[in-house]
Amino acid sequence: MTSLLLQVENLTIGFPRAEPVRNLSFEVRAGETLAIVGESGSGKSLTALALMQLLPRAAAVISGRIIFDDRDLLGLDAREMRHLRGRDIAMIFQEPMTSLNPVMSIGRQIGEVLKAHEKLSGRAARERAIELLKLVRIPAAEKRVDDYPHQLSGGMRQRVMIAMAVACRPKLLIADEPTTALDVTIQAQVLDLLDTLRRELQMAVVLITHDLGVVAQWADRVVVMYAGRKVEQALPGELFNDPLHPYTRGLLSASPRLKHDFHYLEGPLTEISGSIVSAAGEVGCPFRPRCCQARASCGHQVPPLIAQTPDRLVACPFTSSLKAVPDAAHLSL
Amino acid sequence: MPVLIRIARTLRRTLLQAVPTILGIVVLNFFLLQLAPGDAADVLAGEAGSATQESVAALRARFGLDSPVLEQLATYLGNLAQFSLGFSPRYGMPVADLIAQRLPGTLTLMAVALLIAILLGIVLGSLMANFAGRIPDRVLSVFSLLFYSIPSFWIGLMLIVLFSIKLGWLPSGGAGTIGSQLKGLPALFDTARYMVLPATSLALFYVAIYARLTRAAMLEVKSQDFVRTAYAKGLTPFGVTARHILRNALIPITTMAGMHIGGMLGGAVVVETVYSWPGLGRLAFEAVMGRDFTVLLGILLLSSLLVIIANAAVDLVHAWLDPRIGAR
Ligand SMILES: Nc1ncnc2c1ncn2[C@@H]1O[C@H](COP(=O)(O)OP(=O)(O)OP(=O)(O)O)[C@@H](O)[C@H]1O
Ligand SMILES: [Mg+2]
Numbered sequence: 001m002t003s004l005l006l007q008v009e010n011l012t013i014g015f016p017r018a019e020p021v022r023n024l025s026f027e028v029r030a031g032e033t034l035a036i037v038g039e040s041g042s043g044k045s046l047t048a049l050a051l052m053q054l055l056p057r058a059a060a061v062i063s064g065r066i067i068f069d070d071r072d073l074l075g076l077d078a079r080e081m082r083h084l085r086g087r088d089i090a091m092i093f094q095e096p097m098t099s100l101n102p103v104m105s106i107g108r109q110i111g112e113v114l115k116a117h118e119k120l121s122g123r124a125a126r127e128r129a130i131e132l133l134k135l136v137r138i139p140a141a142e143k144r145v146d147d148y149p150h151q152l153s154g155g156m157r158q159r160v161m162i163a164m165a166v167a168c169r170p171k172l173l174i175a176d177e178p179t180t181a182l183d184v185t186i187q188a189q190v191l192d193l194l195d196t197l198r199r200e201l202q203m204a205v206v207l208i209t210h211d212l213g214v215v216a217q218w219a220d221r222v223v224v225m226y227a228g229r230k231v232e233q234a235l236p237g238e239l240f241n242d243p244l245h246p247y248t249r250g251l252l253s254a255s256p257r258l259k260h261d262f263h264y265l266e267g268p269l270t271e272i273s274g275s276i277v278s279a280a281g282e283v284g285c286p287f288r289p290r291c292c293q294a295r296a297s298c299g300h301q302v303p304p305l306i307a308q309t310p311d312r313l314v315a316c317p318f319t320s321s322l323k324a325v326p327d328a329a330h331l332s333l
Numbered sequence: 334m335p336v337l338i339r340i341a342r343t344l345r346r347t348l349l350q351a352v353p354t355i356l357g358i359v360v361l362n363f364f365l366l367q368l369a370p371g372d373a374a375d376v377l378a379g380e381a382g383s384a385t386q387e388s389v390a391a392l393r394a395r396f397g398l399d400s401p402v403l404e405q406l407a408t409y410l411g412n413l414a415q416f417s418l419g420f421s422p423r424y425g426m427p428v429a430d431l432i433a434q435r436l437p438g439t440l441t442l443m444a445v446a447l448l449i450a451i452l453l454g455i456v457l458g459s460l461m462a463n464f465a466g467r468i469p470d471r472v473l474s475v476f477s478l479l480f481y482s483i484p485s486f487w488i489g490l491m492l493i494v495l496f497s498i499k500l501g502w503l504p505s506g507g508a509g510t511i512g513s514q515l516k517g518l519p520a521l522f523d524t525a526r527y528m529v530l531p532a533t534s535l536a537l538f539y540v541a542i543y544a545r546l547t548r549a550a551m552l553e554v555k556s557q558d559f560v561r562t563a564y565a566k567g568l569t570p571f572g573v574t575a576r577h578i579l580r581n582a583l584i585p586i587t588t589m590a591g592m593h594i595g596g597m598l599g600g601a602v603v604v605e606t607v608y609s610w611p612g613l614g615r616l617a618f619e620a621v622m623g624r625d626f627t628v629l630l631g632i633l634l635l636s637s638l639l640v641i642i643a644n645a646a647v648d649l650v651h652a653w654l655d656p657r658i659g660a661r
C-alpha cells in the first residue's frame with residue numbers, strides 16, 4: 001500500500017453565519033488522483049482553499065486537522081506555509097480567464113514561482129519557464145513565453161496555470177474544476193495532460209469536479225460531497241456499477257454521458273429535485289428533504305459513515321434495502 | 334521588442350492629434366481674450382497717469398492693437414508659423430524670452446509637487462487599503478478629506494505661519510537666497526529649502542486625491558482571482574502587493590495624474606503668488622492684470638502643449654504598464 005500524503009480529519013470550515021464544510025475527512029495517497037465530486041455549493045472549493053490555507057478572510061477552519069507529510073498545516077505559521085505553497089502543494093483554479101495577472105507576461109508569472117522557492121537568476125527562470133511551457137505542450141514556447149494572458153486562448157491559459165503549478169514539482173496538486181470553463185475537446189486534452197504530468201512528476205492530484213465523466217476516466221478514488229459532508233467514498237468502478245447513497249444514485253442518473261447505450265433523445269434525464277440550499281440548517285440527514293427513501297429516523301441525526309470495506313464508505317444506513325431495488329432511487333427522483 | 338512597437342504606435346497617434354488641438358486652443362483663446370474689456374495700451378496709459386488720447390493711440394498703433402481682430406489673429410498665427418510667440422508691449426521683450434525665464438521655475442515646482450503627490454499618495458493609499466476599515470484607514474481618510482477640501486492658498490498661508498514665522502525653519506517666499514554665491518550641491522540644497530513649502534501646498538490636494546484613488550484601486554484589484562493565484566505560488570504579502578496588486582492599481586492613477594497636470598498649472602498661479610515664486614503662474618496673473626494678451630496667449634499655448642505632452646507621457650506609461658492597450 002502506498003504511503004499517505006495528505007490526511008484531512010474532521011475538517012469544519014465556518015463563516016460567521018454558516019458552516020459550509022462539516023466534519024470532512026479524507027486522505028490522499030502519494031501519486032494517486034482523488035476526485036471530489038458534488039454539486040455547486042457543496043463546499044469543494046472551500047475545502048481546496050483550506051488545504052492551501054487561502055480561505056477568504058471571512059472564513060476560518062473551526063476544527064479538524066490537515067496532516068500533510070506528517071505535519072499539521074493548521075499548526076504552521078505564515079512563513080512555513082508560504083514555503084509549502086507553490087513548492088509542495090500547488091493549486092489550479094476554476095477560472096483560467098481571470099486567474100492570471102493581465103499585465104505580466106506568462107514567462108514572468110511562471111518564473112516568479114521558481115524564484116520564490118529556488119535561488120534562480122532572471123535568465124535561468126526564463127529558461128525554465130520555456131521548458132515548462134514545452135512540458136505543458138504549448139507550441140512555439142520560446143515565442144509564447146513573452147506573451148500576455150490576453151493573447152492566449154482559455155485552454156492555453158489553463159496550460160500556463162498548470163505549468164506554474166508544476167514548476168517546483170509539487171507532491172500534491174489541487175485542481176479545482178480545471179476544465180469547467182473550457183469546451184469539451186479542450187477539457188479532455190487538459191485532463192490528459194494533468195494525468196501525464198502526474199505520472200511523470202509522481203505527484204498526487206486532488207481533482208475537484210462536478211462532472212462524473214471526468215471521474216470515470218481520470219480518478220483512482222472518489223469522494224462524493226453533499227452540503228459540506230462526505231456522503232460516499234469509493235473506487236470509480238464501484239461507484240458507477242453500484243452507487244450506494246441515494247444522492248450518488250441521483251447524480252449518476254442525471255449524467256447523460258455515463259449511461260451506456262443511452263442517448264438523451266431516447267428518454268428523459270432525471271434530475272434531483274429540490275436544491276442544496278434547502279438542506280441548510282436542518283437536523284438529521286442533510287439529503288433527507290430531497291431523498292425519495294427518507295424515513296422518520298433520518299431526521300434524528302446525521303447518518304454516520306459506514307465502512308463496507310476500508311475504501312468504501314457511505315453515509316446512509318439503508319443502503320442494503322436500497323440495493324434490493326436497483327433502480328428505485330432514480331425512478332422516483 | 335513588442336513594447337517598443339507599442340510605444341511608437343502610441344506616440345504617432347498622439348502627434349497626429351496634437352496639431353489641430355493646439356490650433357483650436359489658440360484661436361478659441363484669442364477670441365475669448367478679445368471679450369475682456371480694455372487692452373494693454375489702456376493699462377499702460379493708466380499706470381503712466383499722464384497719457385493723452387494721442388499717446389494711447391500711438392501705443393496701439395505700435396503694437397498693432399488698432400487693426401481689425403481678424404487681422405490681428407492672422408498676424409499672430411503668421412508669427413506662430415515662424416515659431417515666434419510675438420512681442421510683449423508691457424515687458425518690452427519677446428514673449429518667448431519672457432516665458433523661457435519663467436518656465437523652469439514652474440516646471441520644477443510642478444514636477445516636485447507631482448512627485449510628492451504621487452509618491453505620498455500611493456504610499457498612503459496602500460496603507461489605507463491594507464488597513465481598510467481599521468483605525469489607520471479611518472485616520473488617514475479624515476486627513477485626506479481635509480486636504481481635499483482646504484484651498485491651497487490657505488494651506489500655503491498656514492504653512493508659512495507655522496514653518497517660517499513660528500518655527501523659523503523654512504523661508505516664506507522667493508526661489509533662493511538673494512545674493513548668495515552658492516554653487517553645486519549647496520546651491521541645490523538652498524533651492525530645495527525654498528521649494529519645500531510651495532511644492533507641499535501645491536501637492537497636498539493631489540496627495541489626498543491619489544491616496545483615495547490608490548485605496549479604491551487596490552481594494553478592487555485585491556479581490557481579483559490572479560491575486561489568489563499569486564498567494565498560491567507562495568509569494569510574500571509584500572511581493573503580491575508590489576508586483577501584482579500595485580502594478581494593476583497604477584493604471585487608473587496614471588490616468589488621473591495626466592489629467593491633473595493642467596489643473597496643477599492653475600494651482601501654480603495661486604501658490605506662486607502666495608510664495609512669490611517666480612514662475613509662469615505669476616506671469617500669467619500679471620499678464621491678465623496688464624491685459625498683455627500676447628503674453629497670455631503664449632502661456633496658454635505653452636500650457637496646452639504641456640498638457641498634450643503630459644498626456645502623451647501618460648499614454649506611454651500606460652502602453653508600458655498595460656499590455657492590452659497596444660493591441661488596439
Ligand atoms: N464569502 C462567502 N461568504 C459566505 N458564504 C460563502 C462564501 N463563499 C462561499 N460560501 C458558501 O460556501 C458554500 C460552498 O462554496 P464552495 O465555493 O466551496 O462550493 P463549490 O462546491 O466549490 O461550488 P462550485 O461547484 O460552484 O464551485 C456555498 O454554499 C457558499 O454559499
Ligand atoms: Mg468551486
